Amino acid sequence: MEEKRHTSLHYEVELQEIKNGLIYIGVLTENAIQNAMKSLSERDSEMAHKVIKDDDEIDKLDAEMEERCIRILALRQPTAIDLRFITTAIKVTGHLERIGDMAVNIAEKAIQLNDEPKLKPYIDLPRMTDLVVEMVNNSLDSFIRYDLNIAEKVRQTEQITDDLNEQIFRELLTFMMEDSKCIHRALLIMHVSKNLERIADHAKGIADMVTYMVTGENVRHQTRDISAKEPA
Amino acid sequence: MKKNIFYKIFFSYLVIICLSFFLLDLFVRDEIKNVLTSKVETELFSYAQLLDLNSSVKIAQQLKQIAKISNSRVTLIDARGKVLADSEKESSLMENHLNRPEVQEARLKGMGRSVRFSSTIGIDMLYVAIAIKDGRETTGYIRLARSLHDVQSVIETVYQSFFLAMIIVGITALAIALIFSYSLAAPILAMERFTEKLRQGHPVGTILLETADETKKLADNINYLVDELQSQIRMANEEKSKLMTAFTSMTEGILILNAEDKIEFVNQALSNIFSEQYGDINGKTLMEAFRNADLQKAFLDFKQTRINVFCEITLGNIEPVILSVSISAVHGYPEEEKTMIVFHDVTRLKKLEQIRVDFVANVTHEIRTPLTAIIGYLETIKTGATVNDNDAKRFIDISLKQAQRLNRLLEDLLVISKIELGELQFRFEEVSLRDALEGVIPLVEAKARLKKINIHNDVQENMPYIRADRDRVAQILVNVLDNAVKFTSEAGDVYIEAGQKDNNAVLTITDTGIGISKEEVQRLGERFYRVDRSRSRDLGGTGLGLSIVKHLMIAHGGKMEIESQLGHGTKVSLLFPIHKV
Numbered sequence: 001m002e003e004k005r006h007t008s009l010h011y012e013v014e015l016q017e018i019k020n021g022l023i024y025i026g027v028l029t030e031n032a033i034q035n036a037m038k039s040l041s042e043r044d045s046e047m048a049h050k051v052i053k054d055d056d057e058i059d060k061l062d063a064e065m066e067e068r069c070i071r072i073l074a075l076r077q078p079t080a081i082d083l084r085f086i087t088t089a090i091k092v093t094g095h096l097e098r099i100g101d102m103a104v105n106i107a108e109k110a111i112q113l114n115d116e117p118k119l120k121p122y123i124d125l126p127r128m129t130d131l132v133v134e135m136v137n138n139s140l141d142s143f144i145r146y147d148l149n150i151a152e153k154v155r156q157t158e159q160i161t162d163d164l165n166e167q168i169f170r171e172l173l174t175f176m177m178e179d180s181k182c183i184h185r186a187l188l189i190m191h192v193s194k195n196l197e198r199i200a201d202h203a204k205g206i207a208d209m210v211t212y213m214v215t216g217e218n219v220r221h222q223t224r225d226i227s228a229k230e231p232a
Numbered sequence: 233m234k235k236n237i238f239y240k241i242f243f244s245y246l247v248i249i250c251l252s253f254f255l256l257d258l259f260v261r262d263e264i265k266n267v268l269t270s271k272v273e274t275e276l277f278s279y280a281q282l283l284d285l286n287s288s289v290k291i292a293q294q295l296k297q298i299a300k301i302s303n304s305r306v307t308l309i310d311a312r313g314k315v316l317a318d319s320e321k322e323s324s325l326m327e328n329h330l331n332r333p334e335v336q337e338a339r340l341k342g343m344g345r346s347v348r349f350s351s352t353i354g355i356d357m358l359y360v361a362i363a364i365k366d367g368r369e370t371t372g373y374i375r376l377a378r379s380l381h382d383v384q385s386v387i388e389t390v391y392q393s394f395f396l397a398m399i400i401v402g403i404t405a406l407a408i409a410l411i412f413s414y415s416l417a418a419p420i421l422a423m424e425r426f427t428e429k430l431r432q433g434h435p436v437g438t439i440l441l442e443t444a445d446e447t448k449k450l451a452d453n454i455n456y457l458v459d460e461l462q463s464q465i466r467m468a469n470e471e472k473s474k475l476m477t478a479f480t481s482m483t484e485g486i487l488i489l490n491a492e493d494k495i496e497f498v499n500q501a502l503s504n505i506f507s508e509q510y511g512d513i514n515g516k517t518l519m520e521a522f523r524n525a526d527l528q529k530a531f532l533d534f535k536q537t538r539i540n541v542f543c544e545i546t547l548g549n550i551e552p553v554i555l556s557v558s559i560s561a562v563h564g565y566p567e568e569e570k571t572m573i574v575f576h577d578v579t580r581l582k583k584l585e586q587i588r589v590d591f592v593a594n595v596t597h598e599i600r601t602p603l604t605a606i607i608g609y610l611e612t613i614k615t616g617a618t619v620n621d622n623d624a625k626r627f628i629d630i631s632l633k634q635a636q637r638l639n640r641l642l643e644d645l646l647v648i649s650k651i652e653l654g655e656l657q658f659r660f661e662e663v664s665l666r667d668a669l670e671g672v673i674p675l676v677e678a679k680a681r682l683k684k685i686n687i688h689n690d691v692q693e694n695m696p697y698i699r700a701d702r703d704r705v706a707q708i709l710v711n712v713l714d715n716a717v718k719f720t721s722e723a724g725d726v727y728i729e730a731g732q733k734d735n736n737a738v739l740t741i742t743d744t745g746i747g748i749s750k751e752e753v754q755r756l757g758e759r760f761y762r763v764d765r766s767r768s769r770d771l772g773g774t775g776l777g778l779s780i781v782k783h784l785m786i787a788h789g790g791k792m793e794i795e796s797q798l799g800h801g802t803k804v805s806l807l808f809p810i811h812k813v
Contacts, residue, residue, distance in 0.1 A: 016493075016517065019517070019519075019520070020517055020519040023519045023520060023523060024519060024525060026523070027519075027523050027524065027525045028525055030523075031525065144520060
């Protein structure tokens with residue numbers, strides 16, 4: 001979608017700053033997810049602590065971004081797509097902040113897991129991580145470029161992460177049934193998987209907001225109906 | 233242009249001509265009229281005074297003749313204004329003439345004149361009257377009148393000449409204006425066409441004018457300016473093409489941001505590195521294009537101070553590229569603050585640095601391990617563990633074995649450093665692969681027999697000769713075969729086959745050993761790289777074997793290829809160049 005330039009150049013700059021700021025937060029959260037998962041797979045608790053510490057930065061940026069959006073709403077009183085862009089930006093930054101928190105959750109679990117022997121080699125979790133990071137990345141892309149195709153792709157990938165989560169859950173269940181000593185670790189890993197799955201949900205949330213922003217049509221609850229029919 | 237100049241000149245001439253005629257008319261017309269009228273007046277007065285010499289009766293009798301001679305109308309009026317006689321009308325029918333201006337004037341001053349429009353004839357008439365005096369008393373008046381028709385016709389004649397002259401002057405002015413405007417406009421027009429062509433960017437030479445006035449100087453100046461301009465454009469183009477060539481051919485990536493911090497220019501190197509991953513990044517912001525927090529941070533730092541910023545960023549997840557980035561301001565744009573970012577790919581350098589660090593750490597470690605063992609056993613012997621001869625012998629054996637390993641390690645290191653320094657001398661000759669193999673196999677056979685490993689030598693005799701150094705080929709084969717036997721479990725097989733591919737003889741050594749995972753195959757040949765550290769060292773390796781093979785193969789102009797599957801065995805292919813007769 002070709003952007004039209006606004007008559008006020010400064011307004012244009014402000015919108016661009018919001019875009020850049022969101023990508024920046026996005027990149028930080030992507031790094032947080034990756035580093036949290038790396039701390040798990042490479043048993044590097046130091047990195048996990050760093051992820052937890054770096055989340056403060058994301059929280060701070062989120063608050064700043066929200067304030068900036070509100071200022072634009074108040075001063076510029078945007079209309080049509082600009083209005084939807086700003087309101088969406090506020091929601092997107094909220095989603096990103098939540099994703100950052102999930103990464104922190106994963107890092108916390110990683111620290112606990114690293115204190116104990118490795119339960120099993122991780123196969124599905126790295127796959128899921130890659131998918132989830134790509135989803136976050138793509139959802140932001142779709143937001144920046146007003147691109148509905150990418151948003152649609154994010155929605156489709158979300159289903160795959162759900163399935164992977166399911167698969168990991170079943171696998172861990174067998175571990176727990178075999179040996180009660182590994183229940184603690186298995187539960188922690190399950191937590192990690194669940195957090196990844198919830199990150200994917202947030203990415204999908206962003207994608208839905210993008211669809212609303214571009215078309216003005218609310219698709220959030222349509223897709224949720226479909227997923228609700230499937231067994232949990 | 234030409235038209236304009238012509239009209240300007242012609243109309244200014246025309247205005248001057250018309251003005252001069254108007255002034256001429258204003259001043260001269262009345263003057264001529266006055267002069268001519270006063271001449272007629274004087275003449276009439278003379279007649280009247282002559283008439284006055286005669287008596288009134290005589291005048292009345294000769295009135296007709298007098299009128300004829302004086303070419304005027306003569307009227308005789310008595311003192312009370314009654315017309316006594318008139319040369320043209322019956323006097324009794326005429327009204328009292330005392331109130332006529334000329335008569336009144338004559339009554340007062342002795343003579344009077346007046347010009348009046350005569351309604352009877354339709355032209356101006358000049359009336360002249362004098363008083364007839366008898367002593368001091370006025371007895372009557374003589375009035376003479378003549379039409380001013382002659383005066384009028386003289387004036388008309390003069391004016392006709394005037395108009396003729398005016399037309400002639402006008403035509404002359406037109407001609408002069410034409411010629412003059414053409415001569416003035418032609419060079420200007422030529423210069424205008426010349427500059428227009430220049431403006432449109434057509435190649436122009438110099439402008440030549442045949443005039444010698446100010447336009448010539450102007451043309452000279454234009455020529456000078458054009459020369460100057462063209463040489464400056466040429467210089468600018470030259471500079472630009474130099475810069476562009478430098479930009480496109482250099483291996484560093486270059487990116488220029490415009491005043492709005494959007495990407496304006498990306499050079500070939502950078503788009504080569506990033507085209508797959510990032511697509512077209514022109515017109516995007518740095519954040520949109522690269523999505524790198526470190527880069528953005530560095531850029532924001534730079535924006536605050538506009539002082540050069542250096543940083544190191546890692547891009548990409550699967551195959552990370554490490555880039556050293558320098559951000560600097562582009563000078564020469566005072567209004568818009570452009571930014572140039574130079575990316576230097578240091579991935580390889582970083583890797584090499586890592587390998588070097590690893591190497592030093594490895595060498596120390598590899599040397600210290602046997603030394604620790606030797607020192608430990610020797611100390612034990614010294615402190616009196618020699619009570620038992622058997623133990624002492626065993627300790628000495630172990631020490632010797634470790635010392636030998638140390639020796640092997642140092643030899644290998646020496647070989648490698650010699651190869652890398654290019655100090656190793658090669659004696660290239662034709663070598664039969666089969667002969668070389670037959671010389672080497674017995675060396676590993678003993679070890680193979682211990683593990684019940686069968687070595688199958690399927691190399692045919694008709695294999696072409698290779699160009700190689702006999703001793704080095706033996707060294708290569710020993711290393712590879714030794715590895716094959718070493719990493720194959722009991723009762724396995726080692727197959728040796730030979731073939732030909734392009735201009736190379738290919739010797740493949742396949743084992744049914746433990747195999748190597750895909751990621752680790754790439755790292756084989758790195759010094760001290762061991763797939764399984766503890767195990768390999770147990771087997772007495774130095775960690776340099778394959779590294780030596782790799783380097784020797786390169787020195788031979790061939791190469792080593794390894795394919796492997798974890799748990800299924802490894803296939804090492806050695807490609808030797810065939811000896812040309």
